[in-house]
Amino acid sequence: MARFSVLGWPVFRQAKSKDKLGRGPAVESPKYANMRPRTEDADKVVQSVCPYCAVGCGQRIYVKDDEVIHIEGDPDSPISRGRLCPKGAASEQLVNTPVRQKTILYRRPYGTDWEELDLETAMEMITERFLEARRNHWEDFDEHGSPVNRTMGIASLGGATIDNEENYLIKKLFSAAGAVQIENQARI
């Protein structure tokens, strides 16, 4: 234990530093004085939008070495004025949660566990299955002879955090392939 000194008395420190409310220099430790926000270490700050509800709060993404180190509210946003709710404030963990699945997994028919697949193999397998399902359930005409030009063998259900540009390509590709059972959380 350090030797007793009257200079260390809180009241003395408060009076000396003219810290009326005792919330300023009087209670500041060297450790505190040397603390720096982790945002200072960022290589760049990117303006983004919160991915949870539809209020559309502005986010600032702090990046260091191609990793997200912090996400906070964007005070410039006229919608959110810098605020985030518990979900938006936790969204750094959406990026960095330890349980995030970063590799492709495959479960074969009747399989009891996952297997790993490389990207190229997986994409080729999906492409082949897509074409086969499309063929298996193709319909040229309905029962009254009207053209339908479609496949009923493929369906899709998307969430509502898929970008407009992504939805656009999804709709365009599936429609051109003749798949009509294309749905979204917006129905649910």
Add this chain to the structure above:
Amino acid sequence: MAEAHPVGFQWVAEAKARGAKLVHVDPRFTRTSAMADKHVHIRAGTDIALLGGLIRHVIENDMWFKEYVTHYTNAAHLVDEGYQDTEDLDGLFSGFDKDTGGYDNATWQYEKDPYEADGIAKDMTLQHPRSVFQILRRHYSRYTPEMVGNVTGIKTEDFLELAELIGKNSGRERTTVMAYALGWTQHSMGSQFIRTAAILQLLLGNMGRPGGGIMALRGHATIQGSSDIPTLFNLLPGYLPFPVAGKHDTLRDYLDDAVPKDQKGFWSNGDAYMVSLLKAWFGDDATEENDFGYQYLPRLTGAHGTYQTLMRMFDKSVDGYFVLGQNPAVGSANGRMQRLGMSNLKWMVVRDFQLIETATWWKEGPEIATGELKTEDIATEVFFMPAANHTEKAGTFTQTQRLVQWRHQAITPPGDARSELEFFYDLGVRLKEKLKDSTDPRDKPLQAMTWDYPVDEHGEPSAEAVLKEINGYYTTGPNAGKPVDNFNQYKADGSTAGGCWIYAGVYAGGINHAANRVPGKDQDEMAHQWAWAWPANRRILYNRASADLDGNPWSERKKLVWWDEEQEVWTGKDVPDFPIKRPPSTKTAHDTHGPDALAGDDPFIMQSDGKGWLFAPKGMNDGPMPTHFEPAESPVTNPLYPQQESPSRVLITSRGNQLAPAGDQPGAEVFPHVFTTYRLTEHQTAGGMSRFLPYLSELQPEMFVEVSQELAAEAGLEPYGWATIASPRGAIEAKVLVTQRMQPVVAGGKTVHQIGMPFHFGVGNQALVTGDSVNDLLGMTLDPNVYIQSAKAVACTIMPGRRPRGPALVKFVEDLREQAGITVLTGHRRLTFERDAETMEVSDPPTLTDPEPHTGE
């Protein structure tokens, strides 16, 4: 709103600080209620009765906005002589088809008057018995405060206080805004709930004005965008309907039916929107000679919504299923059926950040535990493809007020994670490559599809290039390749291409306006320089209605857009939503159509008559005006009509989707309570973006059921103990939360206990927090307009203790169904009454027998 849209709620708090009154109508007392001036406790699923009562109150007490209603709505229009109301037909409108539950709307049409320029007969005094105004008045004449109380459980004094508040807070000087979320939409009459609110807001003159309107508080970052640029079966981008076989066999058929040229308003230009879309999709292959590739599009033959598709899985008619950032094993209605449906697929692709329950049902789902499914017997192949998140890709979200906001990419996705943009671009490239030499006409659309987007060094396509295509561009002439500035530049001759006409302008001048980021503090409250709102960066739709007949603001306080007499243009604080040089005094000329036909007092420029619709002659499949029916399996007998439930609701008949008896029918006492599902601040939908995050999981770690003190006493539930909640579809367990926030209501002479449960939890081993899923209890009874499920007023029973385990769980639910005498046809009767033609007496219709062969397991 304070719970599910907390940051948006700051503006409600701001308004309140400036003197606005806040009323919260909800079956639960929530944090929104705590901030409100008044909380009105309503029986779930009865909002049409409340809003209908408000409509009646506003009309009978002369609180409606006469000038606005007479000129800006269709109140003065006369309706066909053949029209009959629910008041005449015990809950049905004229044109009902008792086999399909649908309507022929021929008698809902306006009476024609060849002497009127727009061809519609009118009575501007609103006194004609067949005027929309008088029809509306009669339709709601029995929705008295007492009747509202009997249906909704709202005390008469509370109703009157609300009615007076809304009525007095509307008019020239003041406006009232309504905000809603899934509490209004997830019902078998969800669309009609919103229609009732629209009618009330039109009567009060609250549409197209600052501080007015109806705010859809949407639940996901770009659920608005998902409807605008739809991944929905029935739509093409920009709300163009998807072509239907038989009705739209040629482009001409399609245009004449979907966007007729001879109507008033901007939908008359639909040919330009459609042809430009076809040009964007099929490029040089889309020519005038081949109807711009219209025949490349597939066709609908009915509803192909997510629940109809699920039922097709049971018939082995769906081979492959893409699930993209969505968790139907937890988030869709009737979770057990969802999981069993997936076990009938040949293959599925799940794209997500985590191993959500939709990826793991084949080894960790509840049906493995009950023995209904065995992992070794399931043939479904599952591909789990990791997805990039919002920081790892660039692109736009459209938030709840149509604001399209660009996100810059912050980092590159880790490992195999890719954006949907890259995944689908890659899939498209591979499909095109494999089919490039095909001579099969079926492959022609994929061959013709334009698919040349620039990619970066990681293989990620340019989202900005896609946004430019969505915006639209010139295909010919001196500007070929340049983006269009607005949708008026879209042409029907193939000289423009554009993926979504309502987004035209987001890339005007070659600038990505969705990325506009002038700080809020540096601009006015409209904040036009922060991102871009469709259409045309307009922040309040139909804002011509913010000015009076002469084009002057209704009041200084509420000025937004007005006619500038000197400059002879519409001007103001927002982008005017009206032909900019059309004087307010303009009358519709004979033989005009489209935007040219809009009179100076036609603010609703997308409507075929330029007016706000109090009565909808078309567009709704279940009636021109909303009518209160009880939700499916309601414990209350409809106090308003002998018709119990909406006769037009969509029923899905299956052993896995059975309904409880309603009202006083035998067996109804087995499932006597009503539950409603809700969100928590700390979780997101089915939990894929929250139950895998440590902070959020710690904040809300387990599934619970919220019950009133009265119900806890009646059912013997211990606070913080376990309870089992069962419906005819399943049984789940949850921790008991006894609160005063839930209250029993008295309706139809009965005490109804309402139960609340969050819907974020699911069964699996991967998430940090798991729990039984309340959506396993939901049935699939759908709205006939939009095919959304009924999730907010569902029959159940509750008892203390944990649910049975293993096969005993299946037996437990079967026993309850048997006890209630439930068959697959329970609750399936379209008409719940018969009226003898001679005596005019109402009686029960004959019992449904002869169960039809059911689909499903």
